[in-house]
Amino acid sequence: MHIERILYDTHMHTPMCLHADGEPEEYAAAAYARGLKGIVITGHFPFPKNWNPLRMNEDQLPAYVARVGRARDAWRNRLDVRLGLECDYWPGLESWIGGQLARIPDLDYVLGSVHPIPRYIERFWTGDVLANQRLYFEHARMAAETGLFDTVAHLDMVKIMTRKNWDQTRLMDAIRQTLDRIAATRMAMEVSTAGLRTGMKELYPSTEILREAKARDIPLVLASDAHKPEHVAFKFEETLDLLQDVGYTHTAVCLNRKRHAVPIALARRSLRATASG
Ligand SMILES: [Zn+2]
Numbered sequence: 001m002h003i004e005r006i007l008y009d010t011h012m013h014t015p016m017c018l019h020a021d022g023e024p025e026e027y028a029a030a031a032y033a034r035g036l037k038g039i040v041i042t043g044h045f046p047f048p049k050n051w052n053p054l055r056m057n058e059d060q061l062p063a064y065v066a067r068v069g070r071a072r073d074a075w076r077n078r079l080d081v082r083l084g085l086e087c088d089y090w091p092g093l094e095s096w097i098g099g100q101l102a103r104i105p106d107l108d109y110v111l112g113s114v115h116p117i118p119r120y121i122e123r124f125w126t127g128d129v130l131a132n133q134r135l136y137f138e139h140a141r142m143a144a145e146t147g148l149f150d151t152v153a154h155l156d157m158v159k160i161m162t163r164k165n166w167d168q169t170r171l172m173d174a175i176r177q178t179l180d181r182i183a184a185t186r187m188a189m190e191v192s193t194a195g196l197r198t199g200m201k202e203l204y205p206s207t208e209i210l211r212e213a214k215a216r217d218i219p220l221v222l223a224s225d226a227h228k229p230e231h232v233a234f235k236f237e238e239t240l241d242l243l244q245d246v247g248y249t250h251t252a253v254c255l256n257r258k259r260h261a262v263p264i265a266l267a268r269r270s271l272r273a274t275a276s277g
């Protein structure tokens with residue numbers, strides 16, 4: 001029986017990010033094999049030179065856009081390849097980020113991310129690990145409230161950097177406040193299977209946070225944060241099942257910076273297993 005492709009993987013990188021392998025065409029091929037309708041390539045948005053060694057520079061942005069465009073053309077009529085960016089949120093740089101984003105034509109999707117990278121830790125963290133964890137969620141909330149992004153990425157990624165001192169129960173009040181504020185912006189949150197590939201083997205965000213998100217009807221955008229083509233649609237089946245368990249009937253995808261709902265039951269059936277799973 002022919003099953004319609006309806007699902008996208010909305011977060012993946014390219015070699016221009018300097019820490020990912022595989023051309024956009026290869027991610028597209030992996031997505032096609034998994035039964036997806038499309039992908040959004042989300043290279044890290046360039047900050048000023050030397051801001052972070054694992055980002056493209058500003059002058060490379062046109063080459064990035066062209067690289068995604070090449071994959072879009074190569075896969076036309078088979079797989080929908082879209083242009084996105086993953087943008088670090090950095091308190092105080094909101095208007096600069098907004099100005100830069102506005103200059104990029106035909107952008108489909110922008111993730112807002114707080115990354116606990118060394119530069120961030122140096123700038124914002126004090127000695128108190130609980131205070132640092134709470135601040136991370138506050139920054140995620142501030143990212144949502146800028147209105148610059150379509151989705152808040154990997155909401156509880158801070159857990160991986162503070163793994164030894166991670167106790168979600170101590171943070172639930174801060175997390176609930178964060179979710180209240182994100183819900184008020186009416187923007188979406190990402191559910192990322194990348195967490196299932198790392199040491200904690202847990203989604204970003206955790207199941208309990210997803211339950212709290214459902215209680216507030218925060219739309220969720222499904223993604224793998226692929227850094228290799230074989231990561232595309234990583235563990236999407238079990239993640240869709242889990243989203244259904246916590247009460248979601250739809251996920252979401254943002255194209256042309258507009259959000260569309262995707263029925264989970266149909267999405268689940270449209271996925272195809274591959275040899276690598
Ligand atoms: Zn990220």
Ligand SMILES: [Zn+2]
Pocket residue numbers: 011012013086225
């Ligand atoms: Zn990423």
